Amino acid sequence: MDIVVHEATDDTAVLECSGRLNMVSAGAFRETVAKVVEGGRARLVVELSGVEFMDSSGLGALVGCLKTARQAGGDLRLAAPSEQVQMVLKLSNIDKILRTYPDGDAAVTNWA
Template sequence: MDIVVHEASADTAVLECSGRLNMVSAPVFRERVAEVVGGGRSHLAIELSGVDFMDSSGLGVLVGSLKTARQAGGDLRIAAPSDQVQMVLKLSNIDKILRTYPDGDAAVSDWL
C-alpha cells in the first residue's frame, strides 16, 4: 500500500491511499496514521479512490484510526472510496460511523 500525506492545514491532513488495505498493509497504515496524528494533525481525510481491495483488517484499522484521531481531539473521514471499498463499508454498516465524502477537499472543507 502506498500512502501520500497532503497537509491541508496546521491540524488537518489528507492521506491518499492506493493498493490493498488488508492484513498485510493494515499495520503500515496504522503506523502512518499514528505519525500524522503525533505530528499534530488530528483531523484526517482518508482518500480511498486508489484502494482496489479492502478486507476486515482494513475496516478494523480504519475504526482504530478514527479512535486515534478522536483521542487527539480530531476526527476521521473517508473520501472517494472505490466501489469495492464502498461496498465493504455498506455491508459492514461502518458507513454509519465513518462519514464518506466525494473527495478529499469536500471531506476537509468544514475543518478549514
C-alpha cells in the same frame, strides 16, 4: 499499499491511499496515521479512490485510526471510496460511523 500524506491545514492531513488495505498493509497504515496525529494533525481525511481492495483487517485499521484521531481531539473522514470499499463499508454498517465525502476537498472544507 502506498500512502501519500498531504498537509491540508495546520491540524488537517489528507492521506492519499492506493493499492490494497488488507491484513498485510493494515499495520503500516495504522503506523502512518499515528505519526501524522503525533505530528499535530488530528483531523484526517483518508482518500480511498485508489484502494482496489479492502478486507476486514483494513476495516479494523480504519476504525482504530478513527479512535486514534478522536482521542487526540480530531476526527477521521473518508473521501472517494472505490466501489469495492463502499461495498465493504455498507455491508459492515461502518458507513454509519465513518463519514464519506465525494472527494478530499469536500471532506477538508466541511468540518463541523
